[in-house]
Amino acid sequence: MPLTAGGVSQSPELTNFALRPPEKVMRLDRMGSSFPTRLSFMRSLIRRMSREGWSFDRLRFEVDDDGYGVSIYAAHTPERTYSLVVFTNELDPQERSDRVIAEAWDATFSLFDGIPSVEDTERLRANTPKQEAGRFCPSELVLARANKSLRLFEHVVSSLAQGRQPDLKLLASVGYLMRTTAVYGSGKFGCADREKISGRKETRGAFQVEMLCVYLIRWFTIDLVEHIARCQGGSFAVPLAPEPRRFLGIGNATGLGMAPFLINHPVLIHKWVSARETALARVGSLESVSSETIEKFTKLVDRAIKHVEEWKVEDKLQKARITRLREDLESLIKWTREDGNLHQPFPWESLYCFAHTNFSLEGQELAVSLMLEPHGELVDDLSDHMHSSYELRLNPAMSxxxxxxxxxxxxxxxxxxxxxxxxxxxxxxxxxxxxxxxxxxxxxxxxxxxxxxxxxxxxxxxxxxxxxxxxxxxxxxxxxxxxxxxxxxxxxxxxxLVGFPYAEIRDNLVGDGMRPLDLLRFKLAFFGASKFDPKSDLWTRITMFQGAPLPEELDEYDPDDWAFPVQPS
Amino acid sequence: MSVSLLKLSLNEVRFYFTRAAVGVGVPFGLAEDFGRTVSWLACSGLDPARICAPVLQSLESGQSSLYPKLNQWNGEALLKPPPDKLLSAIQAGSFASDWIVPMEQKSGKNSYLSAENVDYPFLVAAALGASGCSGWAISWETSSEDRFLINYEENRSWDAFWSDRVVPENSGPGRLKITPADIGEPDRDVWLHREHRSSEDAAVVLETGVAVHESWPIIYSFFKRCLVPSTDGSHQAGAGAGLVDSD
Structure with missing residues (x-):
């Protein structure tokens, strides 16, 4: 009998491994230990770009020697174009803040539906830099802003200007040139409602336009440092080498805004979790594994070990969790390499049981992510089920x-x-x-x-x-x-919510020890974020698209080989 | 035609109007229904602020009540406001939307719902429209004997009929009745005016936004009541991050 969870079904022949129950999965401590998986929204976007042969253009780059001005970057899908309109300006250091209440930023962005006319661009020039104080039209899909990472931006510019590559350790310790502090979609400030784009195949999935916007911002930040370096260094300047380019992600500072979203969209949350849990159950139900997959998996665990070694935070609690996670991963690689473990029947179920019995929550959830990774053909279809427009309705006839x-x-x-x-x-x-x-x-x-x-x-x-x-x-x-x-x-x-078992977070959300951070990490992991860097119980910094192929690499680079990115050697 | 103050997205319409209702004391669940109703009004090409401001003001002033008395017998239902009060269309609209669902499931189309002294009957009509009902009609008559009828059809379109110069969205309090729609064309001698609206209007709104006019500041002032004034403490630490980032 096929297992189902809110409309997502397992293949009929794969029923050995039961879906994890919501009372286990939907607890704050486990949600706060989430990791991105190959079903995460950034991953599915990159896969689609590669599969559909999207092309990318820099339509306009009118910035001065200091990098201030207007730029337009376009993503062409087979059916339409989306354009990132960027405004950069000088920012007083005292005004640089990650908070929503900030009023000025190094860079502001609108993702435009199509290619903006001169009039559109001028209208956006008057509004986008104001962010929440501006007004927008349904032709704009996303509104965002970002600030430079002061630690890294100037270093990369001056290194490139002097003809050398940036210090890779510093680059790895930050991970991005700019950090977004808000990415607004779904009708905010007059922008397009989700209903406008929810019927399009490339934007039907959750948060796909927001992820596209962030991906284009990442591309822009790399162009920007290279431009400023050229202006400063003239003929001495060099571009970023491909490996560090790819290793640069885009940062994000996330606060409490994500928490109400999770509570207010319970069916959507169910769909996300149900897809991941169904994927896990499908993999856990496999009776055997090929030596090719074992090799792929082992390499991935090795990479994850290095990734976690490079995951540096100041937060004491998270630091301790990462230390424990490293031990878990050492156990995992040892278990994986032990003769027989992955050759016995139902090897992935055995692996999950081993992780569940021996690992911390972070270790267990990372093991889940790793298990899904070599099984794209088996699980990637589930990413098509991670959206919902279901409205809650009262049943007045019930007693x-x-x-x-x-x-x-x-x-x-x-x-x-x-x-x-x-x-x-x-x-x-x-x-x-x-x-x-x-x-x-x-x-x-x-x-x-x-x-x-x-x-x-x-x-x-x-x-x-x-x-x-x-x-x-x-x-x-x-x-x-x-x-x-x-x-x-x-x-x-x-x-x-009767038919949506993963819809509710099964914890008290107003109690004394409640950490909103757990909600943020849960949602950000579904986005595909990595390097969670909590700054308090209320907000965190993260890295997005680190290691993902850049637009010019999509043709040649495996669109799925960027999980757990590590510092280039 | 007054000048549009602002164009809102549908998401903003729901966000602001739901909380504006909370701002005048409407419980959140009813306010959510109201937000959905307002969204339907907007999709029908109407200015939701102009229609909803008096509804909220009537609650604010205490003229209208959210607490009717309900009488039910043999599949028929009657809502009555407390003495000396009007019945808020916010409550009547939610109840009507609830009531219609089991009637449709049971094919109970011999039933009807009446409500007395509803402050803005057109908002109840909008609530029914938002619930997606079809094959039903709502009619009402005001104390000045203006009569109104709205028939709901398949694919979320609707026909409005009225007997005099006052259009349905401007009608005052009245007694309303929700019944299965009559088959056949309404009598043209009674219904001198007619207007058809369809779900295509919603597609236009998604491309253009929802224009709100001079009543918008009233809605926004009610919405603002849901916000908490910032203090030094919450400004510094209420959202976690520091105020200046030097990293």
Whole structure:
């Protein structure tokens, strides 16, 4: 019998390895240990670019010797063109901030649907540099901004200007020339709604236009340093060598904005997790493995070991986790090389069991990512199932008794939390008046809890359940919510998510020890981000597209051979 | 025609209007339904701010109530506001959308729903449109005896009919009734005006944005009530990252 999870089915013959249950997968500590996989959105975008033979053009590069001006980069798919319009300008160092509340940036970007006319570009020149304070049209798909990495940008420019390649250790320690601090899509500030592009095959998948925008920004940053170096060094200047070019990713600083998204799109989250878990189950169900795949896998584990060695952070907790992860990977390579382990029946199931029994959560999740890597033919189709436009709907005809049973069955994790304990409701999520920045408040310290965002799913379910116990069991849900409209949102959520087991995060999202960082890492891993570099429990820096083939390399380079990139030798 | 103040995306329409409703005390679940309804209005080429501002103001002033009394018998339902209050179309619209679903599932098209003293009946019509119903009709009559009828068809299109100069979106409070749509053309002697709108309007909106006019500041002022003023502490640390980045 085929296993299914919300519409994603396993191949009928591959049923040995059960899907991991949501009560294991959808816990904050495991979500906060996520790694990108070959199903991640950056990976599927690069695969598509390569498969469909996308071409790329620099349409305009009108920047001065310091790199300030306007540029336009185009990506041509078989059916249409998308253009990145870039504005760069001088920035006072005191204004350089990763926060949403910043008001100026080194570079600002709009991803345009098509090729912008002169009038379009002038309109964007007046708006894109203002970011949230600008207004945009449905012809713009994404709005973004980035700041230079001061550590690396000037070093790369001066090295190239003097005719030498940059210091690879420094390059590896940062990983990018610029760091984006926001990438907005889906109708923000007047930009195009997702519905405008959700029917196109190249943008149907989740966050594909945002990923395309970031990929083009990466290309632009490399062009920019080479241009400034040429202006400074004249005939002495050299371009970046191919290996360090490819190793340069694009940075990102991510804060709390991602957290409400995860809670507010439960079916989409289910689809993402379901695809990954189904992929794992397919691989785990394989009865045997070829020696070619073993060789590929072993090389990949070796590469992952080096990648993790180069993963440097200051955060004490993450540092300790990385230390433990290195031990896990040493065990993994040893286990892999031991005679017989990968030659026994169901070798990947054995590998997963070994990891599950012996590794940290980070080690277990990295093992999952590694297991999927050599199995593109078996799992890549699942990336087509990682989007959703499903709307939650109330079922008014359901009886209160039935709703109670549903809560007991599906939300036992929430009923087990004592929300009478103030520590269980220590925090609240809210939008600040200051540029609508999402913030995580402490009820004892911060004002505004009356404007709390409705993200405390567990608490709201628990309260609903206690109220339902006082209502006639024969009453219908429709009658109940007429009298108690304050429960309408949570009733609708409970009813709608029955068939989506990975939709809910099975932890208290407002409790005293809750780390929003876990939510951020979970989402960023699905994007395909690496080198998570937490700066507090509330935000993290990451690297995107590090090691990915550049536009000029897509024809010749394996579009899938860039997982766990390592410093060029 | 007044000058457009702003063009919003549909995503912005839902974001701002949902929270504007919360800003006047509408519980979040009802406000989400309201946001969906407003999005449908926008897709129909109407200015959602102009239509919704009075709906929210009526709640704000206490003229309208979200808490009706419900009577049901034999598949028929009646919503009544509390004494001396109008019934908010936000609540009536959500209830009507809920009520229609099981009726359609049970093919219970002998049933009807009535609601008394609804403050803005057109918003209930929009809620039904947003729910995607077809084969149903909503009709209402105001105290000045203006009459209105909207029929919902397949593929999310709808026909509006009205008896006098007041267009449906401008009608005042009235008693409304939701019934299975009559087969056949409505009587032209009664319905002097007619307008057809279709889902093609939504495709236009995705290309052009949603124009909002002079009522937009009212919506935005209600929306702002959901925001928390920044303090020194939250400015410094509420989102984690430092204020200046020298890295």
């Amino acid at each position: 209160v008794e039935c709703l109670k049973e549903l809560i007991e069955e599906k939300y036992g994790w929430a009923l087990g939390i004592d929300f009478e304990d103030p520590e269980a409701q220590r925090h609240f999520w809210y939008y600040s008046e200051e540029k609508l920045e999402p913030r995580f408040g402490n009820r004892e310290v911060d004002p505004g809890e009356e404007h709390e965002m409705p993200l405390a799913v567990g608490r709201d379910v628990s309260l609903l359940f206690s109220i339902l116990n006082k209502v006639s069991a024969e009453e219908t849900v429709g009658e109940f919510v007429i009298d108690r409209p304050e429960f309408r949102h949570i009733v609708r959520r409970v009813q709608s």
